[in-house]
Amino acid sequence: MAPPRQAPDMSPPRFIMRHLAFTGPDREAVDLDFAPGLTVVWGGSQAGKSFAVKALDYMFGGGSALPGLTEAVGYDRCWLEMDLPKSGRITLARSLSKGGYELFEGEFEQALGRKSDRTLAENHTTKKESLSTFLLGELGVGDTEIARTLTGDKATFTIRHFASYLFTEETPMIAEESPIVVDRQSSDTFNKNVLKFILTGVDDKSMVKVPDTKQQKQTNAGRIEIIEEMLNTAVAELAAMYPDVEDLTTLKLNEQAERLDATLEAFKSNLAAGHSTLDALSMDRRRLVSERDELTERADEAVLTIERFELLATSFASDIRRLIMLEEGAAALMAGAKRPCVLCGADPEHQHVEHGFEAVETSQKAVSAELRKVRAESAGLTKAITSLQAEAVGMQRRIASLSRDIEVKDGEIETAREAAVKTREHYEAIDAARKKLYDAMSVERRISGLRIRQAELAKFKPKGIAKGSVVAGVGTVIGDELAAAVEDIFRKWKYPGEPRITFHEQTHDILLNGKQRNANGKGVRALLNAAFKIGVMDVCRKRELPHPGIVVLDSPLLSYRDPLKSKHKELSADEATVAAAGLNVHFYNYLIERSDDAQFIIIENQDPPFPLPDGVREHIFAGEHGNAGRRGLF
Incomplete structure (x- = not known):
């Protein structure tokens, strides 16, 4: 153990x-x-x-x-x-x-x-x-x-x-x-x-940790090599942007940039005006479409109401015919009440029992009253149908007018849009040219900075650690x-x-x-x-x-x-x-x-x-x- x-x-x-x-x-x-x-x-x-x-x-x-x-x-x-x-x-x-x-x-x-x-x-x-x-x-x-x-x-x-x-x-x-x-x-x-x-x-x-003089020299030499590589890459990049220019120092990129900025500002104003016109036309069209949609909805509701009223009118007509028949039957019954009794043969003046003719007379009066009422309602319904039909016809005419106005607006909008697209294309082309110019200016600044850094590194002197x-x-x-x-x-x-x-x-x-x-x-x-x-x-x-x-x-x-x-x-x-x-x-x-x-x-x-x-x-x-x-x- x-x-x-x-x-x-x-x-x-x-x-x-x-x-x-x-x-x-x-x-x-x-x-x-x-x-x-x-x-x-x-x-x-x-x-x-x-x-x-x-x-x-x-x-x-x-x-x-x-x-x-x-x-x-x-x-x-x-x-x-x-x-x-x-x-x-x-x-x-x-x-x-x-x-x-x-x-x-x-x-x-x-x-x-x-x-x-x-x-x-x-x-x-x-x-x-x-x-x-x-x-x-x-x-x-x-x-x-x-x-x-x-x-x-x-x-x-x-x-x-x-x-x-x-x-x-x-x-x-x-x-x-x-x-x-x-x-x-x-x-x-x-x-x-x-x-x-x-x-x-x-x-x-x-x-x-502090680098010694040898390391400092090696580091500086490495930095110079990197700077030179970056400088060559930047010069090649600028030359690729302007392949037809032999002397890149003649580009005068700042002057080109100023001219392009002024042109771009003008196009920017035109583009804004075109957008404003297009916005106004679009707003008018939306207003016309909204009005037409509202009228269309009302017209549809009027047609539906007319159809329901016509169905009701048909019902009224049926009721009137039925009431007329009831009224005529009651009149016939009342006429028969002045004749000898079919049961006992008594004359009308000697008849002690009226056999329900009073109820028939009352029913006749009720039928007549109902008939007058239904005929009055039917007449009112006819007037309402006529009014709705006239209103529906007016709305259809307004709808057709609005549709024509909308078509006109569509044409105006399309024309304005095409103009705006062309303006936008010109603007984007100029902006792309400006971006290329700014990229070239950035490369040019990078080249300048790298040359300054290259000169600084060329003057570098390593510093050793102080003795002791x-x-x-x-x-x-x-x-x-x-x-x-x-x-x-x-x-x-x-x-x-x-x-x-x-x-x-x-x-x-x-x-x-x-x-x-x-x-x-x-x-x-x-x-x-x-x-x-x-x-x-x-x-x-x-x-x-x-x-x-x-x-x-x-x-x-x-x-x-x-x-x-x-x-x-x-x-x-x-x-x-x-x-x-x-x-x-x-x-x-x-x-x-x-x-x-x-x-x-x-x-x-x-x-x-x-x-x-x-x-x-x-x-x-x-x-x-x-x-x-x-x-x-x-």
């Missing part, structure tokens, strides 16, 4: 590497375990010691593929088990063919054969989680920008910039160049600013603090004499007794590099700044080499002095004492000068000619 995450304590947050391992199909896993404090790997050459340093750097985002080893054939993955401040025990896996990382929670052995908990991108990115953002997040380092140049070009700080202070291979260990170099492509300004951020926690986000206005890297205060930390380390290592370490502000390197790095032998340069990397960590600890707390050194004790066997041959005078002083004893004792607050991994060809105590992990690689123990990394 993975150990629980560490409870907060007073020790600074740091990484602890536990295991470096390699696996492959049908291959037995090989690994190298590390103590939380000091681990020493020593032994013969060509045993894979330097390969292990490269592998650790590779697992911290190294972009270069690992060198090919005959012993490594068949292995395809590299693993690194670590304890981190926030995530606790984790294991990273990466293909030996480069690419991204797989992250497993827990130990290396638990990660084998199962799916990763998540993946991390190879390169630093803010769009998705990468190895760099993950590891920097464990240290509490967020988005940070480092100036690459004095003019303010910036790059993002990544775990790779920390890695150059964590893993030091043999070649850069003894190099004559300053140990602040991040990689071969990094500029001196960038190297210094990376060191500044590590030692102060202050990045360069606030720096305003921008300072890269750390100042003397932090530099002296770093030098003091390195000097303290040298004194604890019992460096011969009274070592005096100073900070060189120009190179950001440290000087031993006032001498430049290249004035020292390889072994002394290795010690200076080792002390520099540890000193950087110590300043970070003192200032409570993030640092992984790892220092991996390949051949820091080069002064103790065998001149007969080593590729570096004879010792220089200062190396011989170091070798004779027994510094290697104090070197290892110092690292053992520091085992509680940092992790040190030392790669050496020579064995330590004394048996290492418990708690220190020691790996001995016998080499290809060895007979006992582990021959090498694989």
Whole structure:
């Protein structure tokens, strides 16, 4: 089981590497375990010691593929088990063919054969989680920008910039160049600013980017080229507008514009007058049409009324005929009332019963009254029909007159419209000519402006950054603090004499007794590099700044080499002095004492000068000619 995450304590947050391992199909896993404090790997050459340093750097985002080893054939993955401040025990896996990382929670052995908990991108990115953002997040380092140049070009700080202070291979260990170099492509300004951020926690986000003189010249040359291209395009555009004009300066576009403006104003007045006439005619026509439509509606209503009245007159006639018949029947009945009774034969004067003739007489009177009434209504209806017919005839005549007037108006409107259309066509033709002229004037103004801009750019002189206005890297205060930390380390290592370490502000390197790095032998340069990397960590600890707390050194004790066997041959005078002083004893004792607050991994060809105590992990690689123990990394 993975150990629980560490409870907060007073020790600074740091990484602890536990295991470096390699696996492959049908291959037995090989690994190298590390103590939380000091681990020493020593032994013969060509045993894979330097390969292990490269592998650790590779697992911290190294972009270069690992060198090919005959012993490594068949292995395809590299693993690194670590304890981190926030995530606790984790294991990273990466293909030996480069690419991204797989992250497993827990130990290396638990990660084998199962799916990763998540993946991390190879390169630093803010769009998705990468190895760099993950590891920097464990240290509490967020988005940070480092100036690459004095003019303010910036790059993002990544775990790779920390890695150059964590893993030091043999070649850069003894190099004559300053140990602040991040990689071969990094500029001196960038190297210094990376060191500044590590030692102060202050990045360069606030720096305003200013182009240097070369960039200014390039930018100005590019602008001139663009202006010339735009100028040629504008001249060609104006020439295309007037293909028959050889000398474009003779166009006198302003005078043409004035004449066209005056002509256009005259046509505008004619066009307005024509529109007014057309509007008046249209208004008269609408009035005539409205009156005709109103009369037509009234005429239709009159015809409908006449039809209804005629239908009513027919009904009256029918009623009159019926009433006449009733009246004549009643008269006949009354005439029969003066004759002998048909029932009893009595004479009229002797008849006692009138047999209902009184009712007949009353009905006759009612019928006569109704007949007179209906005849009177029928006569009134006839007069109304006659009046309506006369009115309808008058309206039809007025409707016909209005239709003729409307036709006349239509002709007048069509004539006015044709005149307006012709005026509009002339106006639009003149307006189009004016628009073309104005476009040409616009192009002409553009040409003039471009020529002025071209002349200005031709006079341009780049302005460089004032000397001393921008300072890269750390100042003397932090530099002296770093030098003091390195000097303290040298004194604890019992460096011969009274070592005096100073900070060189120009190179950001440290000087031993006032001498430049290249004035020292390889072994002394290795010690200076080792002390520099540890000193950087110590300043970070003192200032409570993030640092992984790892220092991996390949051949820091080069002064103790065998001149007969080593590729570096004879010792220089200062190396011989170091070798004779027994510094290697104090070197290892110092690292053992520091085992509680940092992790040190030392790669050496020579064995330590004394048996290492418990708690220190020691790996001995016998080499290809060895007979006992582990021959090498694989």
